Amino acid sequence: MKENSIPKIYQITGLIAFIYSILLVVYAIYNQFFYVDGTWFHGFTANGFAVLSGLIWFGILFIFKWFLNRVLYYSKSNLLINAYLIFLGISTLSTATVLYKSIKVYSSLEEGDKFNSLTAFATSSISGAIFLFISSFAIILISVLLGNQIRKIDIVQKQLFQILGFTFIGYGVVSVLGTFGLLGTDVFQFLTKAGLSILIGLIIKKVFSMDYSDLITLTDFENRTEKSAPKPKPEQRKEYKTPEITTTYKNTVVKEKPKETFSHNEELPKINLEELEDKDLILSYFENLPEVELNRLEALIQNKYKQVLTKEQKQNLVLHYISEKKLYDHQRFLPK
Structure with a gap:
C-alpha cells in the first residue's frame, strides 16, 4: 500500500x-x-x-x-x-x-x-x-x-x-x-x-x-450503489455543424462555411489486445467476471471518459483497465 x-x-x-x-x-x-x-x-x-x-x-x-x-x-x-x-x-x-x-x-x-x-x-x-x-x-x-x-x-x-x-x-x-x-x-x-x-x-x-486505488474503487462503487435516488447522468456533448448559409447579392452567390465544433471529451486510448501483458490471463479473467463486477467496471469506464461508448469500446477499455490495475493477479493484495 x-x-x-x-x-x-x-x-x-x-x-x-x-x-x-x-x-x-x-x-x-x-x-x-x-x-x-x-x-x-x-x-x-x-x-x-x-x-x-x-x-x-x-x-x-x-x-x-x-x-x-x-x-x-x-x-x-x-x-x-x-x-x-x-x-x-x-x-x-x-x-x-x-x-x-x-x-x-x-x-x-x-x-x-x-x-x-x-x-x-x-x-x-x-x-x-x-x-x-x-x-x-x-x-x-x-x-x-x-x-x-x-x-x-x-x-x-x-x-x-x-x-x-x-x-x-x-x-x-x-x-x-x-x-x-x-x-x-x-x-x-x-x-x-x-x-x-x-x-x-x-x-x-x-x-x-x-x-489503495483498489480500495477507493470498491468503496466508491459501494457508495454509488447504495444511493436511493439515481444521480442525473452527465449531459453528453454532441458534435454538430451549423447549416450552410447561402446569401445572394445580385449576381454573386456567397456561401458561408459552417463553423466546426469540437468535442472536448477525453480521447480514447488506442488498445492492441495482442500487446497486452498476460493476454491469456486477462481474457480468462474477463470472460469469468460476474455480472455485478462487469457492470462496476463499465460504470468506471463510462464515468472516466464521459461519452457514448459502443459495446466493443467498453469491452476494450475494460480489458485495458484490468491489465493496467492487474485485477487478474490474485497476489496483488499481498503485503509489498
Whole structure:
C-alpha cells in the first residue's frame, strides 16, 4: 500500500487488538487454574484486569468505528457501536469505583478506620453491582444486534466480516449463559472476546495491505450503489455543424462555411489486445467476471471518459483497465 494512504493509527489499533487477544487468553488461563475466590490479591487482580480490559476494548471499538466510517465509508453500525461503548463505559466505571473502594478498605484495616471504609465499600458495591447488571445485559443484547449488522458488510473482506458478525452473536449467547452460571466458568467469554479482537485486528491488517486505488474503487462503487435516488447522468456533448448559409447579392452567390465544433471529451486510448501483458490471463479473467463486477467496471469506464461508448469500446477499455490495475493477479493484495 502506498505510504500515508490510510492513517497509521488504524494499523497500530490492529496491533493492539492482537496483543489484547493474547492478554485475554493469558488471563483466561489464570482465571481457570490459579484464581482463588475470596482473597484480597485475586480480588484486586480480577477487578484491576476488568478495568484495564474495559479501557482497551473501548479504545479498540472506538477506533474500529472510525475505521468503518472513514476508510470503508460504512456507517450503518454507528448507533449500535455507540450504544455498546456507552454501556461498556458505565460497566468499566462501576468496576473501577468498586476497585478503588476495596483498596481503601484494605488500607484501612491497618489504620483502624474499618467501619467507615466498610460502609462506603458496601454502598459502592451495591450500586456498582446494579450498574454492572444493567450494563451487562445491555451489552449482551447489543452484541447480538451488532453481530447481525456486521455480518452483512460486503464492501471488502466479506468472509472475515461474516465471521466477525457471527462471533459477536456467539459472544452475546456465551455471555448470557455465563451470567446465569450455566457454563460453570468464565473462560469461554474470555476466549470468545479474544476471537473478536483477533478478527478486528485481522480485518484492519488485510485492508491496510490492499492497494489503495483498489480500495477507493470498491468503496466508491459501494457508495454509488447504495444511493436511493439515481444521480442525473452527465449531459453528453454532441458534435454538430451549423447549416450552410447561402446569401445572394445580385449576381454573386456567397456561401458561408459552417463553423466546426469540437468535442472536448477525453480521447480514447488506442488498445492492441495482442500487446497486452498476460493476454491469456486477462481474457480468462474477463470472460469469468460476474455480472455485478462487469457492470462496476463499465460504470468506471463510462464515468472516466464521459461519452457514448459502443459495446466493443467498453469491452476494450475494460480489458485495458484490468491489465493496467492487474485485477487478474490474485497476489496483488499481498503485503509489498
